[in-house]
Amino acid sequence: MTKSPPRHIEQTAFPVVDNCLQIGGIPLPQLARRVGSTPFYAYDRSVLTRRVADLRALLPDAIKLHYAIKANPMPALVQHMAGLVDGFDLASGQEMKVALDTGMSPGEISIAGPGKSAQELSCAIAAGIVINIESESELQHILRLAEKGQEKPKVAIRVNPDFELKASGMKMSGGPKQFGIDAERVPAVLQEIGRLDMDFVGLHIFSGSQNLRAEAITEAQNKTLELAIRLAESAPAPVRKLNIGGGFGIPYFPGEQELDTRSIADNLEALLPRANQALDNPEIILELGRYLVGPAGIYVCSVRDRKVSRGQVFLVSDGGLHHHLAASGNFGQVIRKNYPVMIGNRVKSEDRETSSVVGPLCTPLDLLADRMELPKADVGDLVVILQSGAYGLTASPTAFLSHPSPQEVLV
Numbered sequence: 001m002t003k004s005p006p007r008h009i010e011q012t013a014f015p016v017v018d019n020c021l022q023i024g025g026i027p028l029p030q031l032a033r034r035v036g037s038t039p040f041y042a043y044d045r046s047v048l049t050r051r052v053a054d055l056r057a058l059l060p061d062a063i064k065l066h067y068a069i070k071a072n073p074m075p076a077l078v079q080h081m082a083g084l085v086d087g088f089d090l091a092s093g094q095e096m097k098v099a100l101d102t103g104m105s106p107g108e109i110s111i112a113g114p115g116k117s118a119q120e121l122s123c124a125i126a127a128g129i130v131i132n133i134e135s136e137s138e139l140q141h142i143l144r145l146a147e148k149g150q151e152k153p154k155v156a157i158r159v160n161p162d163f164e165l166k167a168s169g170m171k172m173s174g175g176p177k178q179f180g181i182d183a184e185r186v187p188a189v190l191q192e193i194g195r196l197d198m199d200f201v202g203l204h205i206f207s208g209s210q211n212l213r214a215e216a217i218t219e220a221q222n223k224t225l226e227l228a229i230r231l232a233e234s235a236p237a238p239v240r241k242l243n244i245g246g247g248f249g250i251p252y253f254p255g256e257q258e259l260d261t262r263s264i265a266d267n268l269e270a271l272l273p274r275a276n277q278a279l280d281n282p283e284i285i286l287e288l289g290r291y292l293v294g295p296a297g298i299y300v301c302s303v304r305d306r307k308v309s310r311g312q313v314f315l316v317s318d319g320g321l322h323h324h325l326a327a328s329g330n331f332g333q334v335i336r337k338n339y340p341v342m343i344g345n346r347v348k349s350e351d352r353e354t355s356s357v358v359g360p361l362c363t364p365l366d367l368l369a370d371r372m373e374l375p376k377a378d379v380g381d382l383v384v385i386l387q388s389g390a391y392g393l394t395a396s397p398t399a400f401l402s403h404p405s406p407q408e409v410l411v
């Protein structure tokens with residue numbers, strides 16, 4: 001018996017009516033006319049709302065949910081997220097501006113990342129945003145900057161744990177890392193903070209990204225709590241906020257399945273009594289980017305040319321790796337695999353063929369779909385790349401080959 005090849009999970013986020021994908025209730029061809037040009041990114045409000053609601057329904061009420069803005073910093077989207085989540089996590093000064101403009105309370109916003117600039121640090125201090133300290137020298141930098149102003153810095157220590165998140169798409173902890181202060185150095189740094197005029201709020205332990213294995217995430221969460229309890233013994237004040245990171249992945253490639261969030265939620269429920277008892281009722285924060293916004297977004301480009309080269313069909317589109325690096329396979333992937341792709345105005349067409357979707361750039365890397373079975377498409381048809389709401393436009397080299405940037409809409 002031959003095993004059938006692995007498939008992409010079925011798309012359920014958006015309705016299909018009259019063979020057309022609908023985004024925010026608008027049929028894709030109409031949305032394309034409304035936007036006025038292709039390519040574009042479209043994000044669906046109702047999908048964002050539903051994803052946060054579905055996750056919250058599983059999580060214990062005590063767990064706070066933060067949105068990591070770097071996954072998708074479009075201001076209208078961040079504004080929408082402000083009404084859904086309990087806080088934001090930032091990775092730059094520009095993200096700080098977008099976050100503060102939403103009206104989110106600064107005490108519920110944190111900024112992380114190595115090499116923060118003097119300006120980013122001073123603005124964060126003035127705004128009252130929690131700074132996740134990434135190194136001992138950064139602590140000294142914050143101290144010098146704080147002396148020039150009136151406000152007491154709110155600080156948390158980002159810890160580089162002594163374990164790693166297994167099976168993670170991107171490992172960000174364990175061993176030598178540019179992120180966080182090594183766990184074994186943290187007690188001394190905590191004591192130092194106690195001697196300084198700073199408001200110590202807690203710990204931040206983020207171990208990785210794009211993980212689809214619930215057991216790996218729960219194991220990391222259990223170790224994170226034990227590490228936090230150990231470190232808290234050296235803290236100058238109670239750990240009021242314990243940010244346990246996130247790392248929740250979404251399925252992109254054939255054979256990948258949805259993350260089992262229920263078992264993660266159950267594990268958190270089981271951890272709460274110990275956290276509350278050992279740390280005196282800390283606020284426990286999950287910070288998620290991709291998981292919340294990835295499935296709510298699509299990238300849309302149109303077919304400009306259909307050519308056949310030595311028997312292989314190429315749909316030459318107006319979109320490409322300059323807009324969507326991840327879908328081309330060049331953003332952290334080791335082996336190139338196809339994102340979920342569809343023809344948005346012929347979703348269920350029975351007339352299918354094997355075709356490759358390429359872009360207008362002069363490089364063989366500009367490949368959005370490699371020999372996929374798709375509805376037979378022609379010039380003017382709309383190619384849709386699903387799972388594109390996170391790390392899409394802002395993670396792509398838009399200046400490469402000097403084509404115009406795509407638009408982004410929230411519908």
Ligand SMILES: *Cc1c(COP(=O)(O)O)cnc(C)c1O
Pocket residue numbers: 068070071089091112206208209210245246247248287288289290291390
């Ligand atoms: C990037 C990042 C996140 C978000 O990661 P996702 O995989 O998008 O959920 C969260 N926290 C920190 C500190 C990050 O750097």
